[in-house]
Amino acid sequence: MAQCAAFTVSGTPCRKQAMLDSAYCWTHDPSFEAERQRAGRRGGLRGGRGRPQLEVSRIKAHILELVDGVLSEGGEAGAVDRGDAIAINQLYTTYLRAVSLDLKIEEQLELRQRLDALEEALRTTPGGPSWQA
DSSP: OOBBBOOOHHHHHHHHOTTTOOOOOOOGGGGGHHHHHHHHHHHHHHTTTHHHHHHHHHHOOOOHHHHHHHHHHOOTOOOOHHHHHHHHHHHHHHHHHHHHHHHHHHHHHHHHHHHHHHHHHHHHHHOOOOOOO
């Protein structure tokens, strides 16, 4: 197989193999530009969804520690004051709502972009619908 004819951003020749019937690899072939952008956008949006899960897990573990601290008997060393636990819980609740809102906004943006791409594809398809969004 032939080597890709494109050059990287740094100016060095691409080392990937060219696709069959093409002088370029998938990364550099102009006919795959839209697909590459869609895949990159999808990957970028999904990548952030794992991080909130880790944050939520960490917060849940800390809330359980607070519960144990409040419920500890006789004010033993390290026990958590009820008022402090309530305030921390309220802050965590606010934080989790903000995380949830961020995820909803990202989802809405992704859906809007996907809808725009579908509408554009329909407008440019020969014999497609004659309506305008």
